[in-house]
Amino acid sequence: MSKRFQSPGHVVVIGAGIVGLGTAWVLARDGWQVTVVDRDQPGTGASGGNGAQLSYSYVQPLADPGIWSQLPKLLLSPDSPLRFRLQADPAQWSWLMRFMMACRGSVSRDTTRQLLALAARSRQVFEMLLQQEDLTCDYSASGKLVLYPDAKGLDGARRQLDVQHSLGGALQLILKPDACVHVEPALAHYASRVAGGVYTPSECAVDCGALCAALHQRLADQGVRFVLGQPVRGWVTEKDKARAIQLQEQTLEADAFVLAAGTGSVHLARHWGVRLPIYPLKGYSITLPLTGDQTHQAPRVSITDLSRKVVFARLGDRLRVAGMAELVGEDRSVDPARIASLKSATQQLFPGVMDEATDVQPWAGLRPATPRGLPLLGRHPAMPANVCLNTGHGALGLTLSMGSAESVRQYLRQWTSDPADPRLPAPVACSA
Numbered sequence: 230m231s232k233r234f235q236s237p238g239h240v241v242v243i244g245a246g247i248v249g250l251g252t253a254w255v256l257a258r259d260g261w262q263v264t265v266v267d268r269d270q271p272g273t274g275a276s277g278g279n280g281a282q283l284s285y286s287y288v289q290p291l292a293d294p295g296i297w298s299q300l301p302k303l304l305l306s307p308d309s310p311l312r313f314r315l316q317a318d319p320a321q322w323s324w325l326m327r328f329m330m331a332c333r334g335s336v337s338r339d340t341t342r343q344l345l346a347l348a349a350r351s352r353q354v355f356e357m358l359l360q361q362e363d364l365t366c367d368y369s370a371s372g373k374l375v376l377y378p379d380a381k382g383l384d385g386a387r388r389q390l391d392v393q394h395s396l397g398g399a400l401q402l403i404l405k406p407d408a409c410v411h412v413e414p415a416l417a418h419y420a421s422r423v424a425g426g427v428y429t430p431s432e433c434a435v436d437c438g439a440l441c442a443a444l445h446q447r448l449a450d451q452g453v454r455f456v457l458g459q460p461v462r463g464w465v466t467e468k469d470k471a472r473a474i475q476l477q478e479q480t481l482e483a484d485a486f487v488l489a490a491g492t493g494s495v496h497l498a499r500h501w502g503v504r505l506p507i508y509p510l511k512g513y514s515i516t517l518p519l520t521g522d523q524t525h526q527a528p529r530v531s532i533t534d535l536s537r538k539v540v541f542a543r544l545g546d547r548l549r550v551a552g553m554a555e556l557v558g559e560d561r562s563v564d565p566a567r568i569a570s571l572k573s574a575t576q577q578l579f580p581g582v583m584d585e586a587t588d589v590q591p592w593a594g595l596r597p598a599t600p601r602g603l604p605l606l607g608r609h610p611a612m613p614a615n616v617c618l619n620t621g622h623g624a625l626g627l628t629l630s631m632g633s634a635e636s637v638r639q640y641l642r643q644w645t646s647d648p649a650d651p652r653l654p655a656p657v658a659c660s661a
């Protein structure tokens with residue numbers, strides 16, 4: 230990234246999730262005068278209680294050819310991690326159609342390639358952030374172990390690893406069950422029930438909600454303005470530019486705008502007749518406090534149990550357990566059955582880390598998912614050039630946040646250097 234230069238102007242970032250806050254940090258360092266607007270407090274959207282994994286190397290998109298063989302079980306099993314409620318909503322049908330198209334092998338491989346490149350950029354910027362700012366967020370270079378229930382799944386993983394290695398991905402090792410226990414002794418009770426695992430020593434974990442809170446504080450200290458508790462209701466446009474956003478009782482003018490409002494971005498793009506291909510993919514988490522013996526019985530390495538599609542991440546003296554994917558619209562309610570299922574998974578993998586009295590802090594959030602699993606970055610052709618998209622990060626928003634912030638910086642740099650440049654739509658790094 231470049232050094233500070235004369236302020237290019239005032240930018241409003243809409244959304245104070247990890248994507249908006251990361252963008253605010255990168256743009257403030259680049260000399261922009263930054264205002265962040267959110268209808269709520271920072272980190273109260275999908276970023277708050279997510280799976281906490283910085284999954285830079287394990288980026289396999291949900292839209293994958295392997296989904297077809299799993300689909301009957303995923304749709305029919307009562308405790309399936311996937312739940313689907315057909316709505317009278319053309320946006321849902323259109324998303325599903327595009328998702329199915331994205332499951333073709335060639336598309337899935339191209340998606341993986343783009344995600345790996347963005348994740349590598351994200352790691353660089355994230356490491357810079359951690360070096361430069363003192364952020365309390367339970368960050369750890371934990372490594373990650375993905376457990377496969379059967380040999381067929383493990384063979385599929387081997388093929389995916391070959392693809393990733395050919396694209397320059399980090400070191401990943403296929404492990405037998407006893408080697409899984411060697412890497413993570415807390416798996417001793419469970420390892421005999423898996424066919425093996427894929428271990429990526431370089432993966433990391435961080436409490437995304439705590440990171441949002443810490444970034445909010447640091448950015449405010451550094452002069453970034455926050456307008457919180459105020460929903461953005463619309464836009465004020467002038468010729469082919471956005472001039473301001475409309476809040477409850479005021480308008481807020483700026484030279485440029487970044488739309489980083491997660492699932493809320495869809496509504497805000499409609500002003501220009503644009504239907505962003507983003508649909509909420511609901512997930513759940515629990516967070517267990519660890520005391521005494523429990524600290525030894527809980528994993529230190531991040532674990533993904535693919536048979537249940539549940540992830541476990543150690544956050545200091547807590548264990549975060551997250552999973553599920555529900556296509557049920559904008560419903561953020563916490564379903565007790567899903568929480569019971571996360572508890573049961575925890576007890577099966579790591580008996581002893583919780584009991585019935587444990588306060589598990591149930592949480593639900595909506596991943597802003599595009600059909601392919603690629604975020605929308607840069608200018609939309611039907612929207613003004615001074616509105617930059619940074620949304621649709623789906624299941625990898627924490628991982629990709631800092632890389633996509635850097636893409637936004639590059640886009641706005643180009644825009645300020647020559648707003649009339651006809652090649653301006655070019656910096657869109659990924660398409661949905």
Ligand SMILES: Cc1cc2nc3c(=O)[nH]c(=O)nc-3n(C[C@H](O)[C@H](O)[C@H](O)COP(=O)(O)OP(=O)(O)OC[C@H]3O[C@@H](n4cnc5c(N)ncnc54)[C@H](O)[C@@H]3O)c2cc1C
Pocket residue numbers: 243244245246247248249266267268269270271272273274275276277278279280281282283284459460461462489490491492493494497510511512513514540551552593594595596597620621622623624625626627628629
């Ligand atoms: C269960 C679960 C587990 C996950 N695990 C991981 C993981 O391990 N690793 C990973 O990388 N990713 C993970 N994710 C995905 C990740 O959490 C999301 O991709 C990421 O949080 C999206 O960030 P965001 O800033 O775009 O959206 P959000 O965090 O939702 O932030 C959007 C913000 O915009 C605001 N907003 C919306 N509309 C308006 C409006 N009109 N006016 C003003 N403000 C508005 C909202 O209030 C919100 O604060 C997980 C997600 C879930 C649900």
